[in-house]
Amino acid sequence: MHRLWHSGAWIDRGDYGYLQRSNHVKANRDMGKKIPLIAWPCDRRVSRPLVEGGFKTVFPSRKVWEQKGSPQHDDSVVVCYTDGSRHDGSTGAAAVISWNGEKTTLRIPLGASATVFQAEVLAIRHAADALRHVPTGTRIVIYSDSKSAIQALKTWNYMTLLVGECFQSLKALATERTLELVWIPAHVGFEGNEEADEVAKEAAGMTVYGPEPIVPVAMASVRSAIRVKAAEQHTDMWRSYNGARQTKELIDVPSMRVSNYLVTLCRQDLRLFTQVITGHSTLRGHLHRMRKADSDVCPFCEVGRETSLHLLGRCDCFLTTRLDVLESQTLSAAEVRVIKPASLLKFIKCSGRFTLDTQ
Numbered sequence: 001m002h003r004l005w006h007s008g009a010w011i012d013r014g015d016y017g018y019l020q021r022s023n024h025v026k027a028n029r030d031m032g033k034k035i036p037l038i039a040w041p042c043d044r045r046v047s048r049p050l051v052e053g054g055f056k057t058v059f060p061s062r063k064v065w066e067q068k069g070s071p072q073h074d075d076s077v078v079v080c081y082t083d084g085s086r087h088d089g090s091t092g093a094a095a096v097i098s099w100n101g102e103k104t105t106l107r108i109p110l111g112a113s114a115t116v117f118q119a120e121v122l123a124i125r126h127a128a129d130a131l132r133h134v135p136t137g138t139r140i141v142i143y144s145d146s147k148s149a150i151q152a153l154k155t156w157n158y159m160t161l162l163v164g165e166c167f168q169s170l171k172a173l174a175t176e177r178t179l180e181l182v183w184i185p186a187h188v189g190f191e192g193n194e195e196a197d198e199v200a201k202e203a204a205g206m207t208v209y210g211p212e213p214i215v216p217v218a219m220a221s222v223r224s225a226i227r228v229k230a231a232e233q234h235t236d237m238w239r240s241y242n243g244a245r246q247t248k249e250l251i252d253v254p255s256m257r258v259s260n261y262l263v264t265l266c267r268q269d270l271r272l273f274t275q276v277i278t279g280h281s282t283l284r285g286h287l288h289r290m291r292k293a294d295s296d297v298c299p300f301c302e303v304g305r306e307t308s309l310h311l312l313g314r315c316d317c318f319l320t321t322r323l324d325v326l327e328s329q330t331l332s333a334a335e336v337r338v339i340k341p342a343s344l345l346k347f348i349k350c351s352g353r354f355t356l357d358t359q
Helices: 002-007 024-034 062-068 117-129 146-154 161-173 190-202 219-238 243-249 256-262 267-278 284-289 308-313 316-326 333-339 341-352 353-358
Strands: 045-048 056-058 078-087 090-097 102-111 140-143 156-158 178-183
Touching: 002 178, 024 056, 024 219, 056 146, 078 190, 090 117, 090 190, 102 117, 102 190, 117 140, 117 146, 140 219, 146 178, 156 256, 161 178, 243 267, 243 308, 243 333, 256 267, 256 341, 267 308, 267 341, 267 353, 308 316, 308 333, 308 341, 316 341, 341 353
Parallel strands: 056 178, 078 140, 140 178
Antiparallel strands: 045 156, 078 090, 090 102
């Protein structure tokens, strides 16, 4: 919906049709009210112009840069270093231009919403616009330490609005001039690049006057804002939900770290981990509750109810394995919650507790 809306292809009928229940359209609208970023102008994807830019992109390897050192040019060549920076929640772009012994510095504050990639692209664009007065036939070399920005200007697939505008500026500059866009490694002591980096940091710290956003919001920022809001809602629902008592004992709040790990597991390991974390396993505590066992006492240590927490942190029969794998003889619920899922699964498998059930 967000993509269609910003591309002008969304048809808003002002209602939700005949459906009385919540649907995806209503969910998207409600989300838009909670995340103002969604309504801001978007740096959406557009088709790349099917023409050559007229400029050359160069990607020397780090080894080549180590061998030849800092770039050297005579005064007849226009040399420009560009950079983008984000500091204390604000973004800035900069360009340092040298020609005929004179130096020009551009500082472009971009506010809080711009990304570093956008700053890198805008630094190149502003440099290109500032060099339009250079006489025809002049050789111009623009150095940038952002490979992604240069590759975005080189690609024949798609571009964002800002990359497209930068492409057009470079195309106009390259008319009757020799223009090269060269990647240079960052933070290796090259004077021009280091100076551009310092100026970009200064630009990021400058006060921005006017409403945000200064530039259209990147799709990556929109997706990130939606993920953050969804995570907040998930956490609120988790904490307000009265069920999942056993799972909440071992998982404090929903975690993307745990989720990202679980999706990498094979079906057997995922089933084993889920059974232990939720308590819906062949441990005696659960079987007794389901009336599938005569007692809920641990059959190994015969001390206490056999639950997931008992297995992971308390049963003395698995003390040696727990010490080897989890580096502790006993664990409380709070201590179990901070252990990496991979370590917990390793302990579960090394304990052999569920292998014994099948024998």
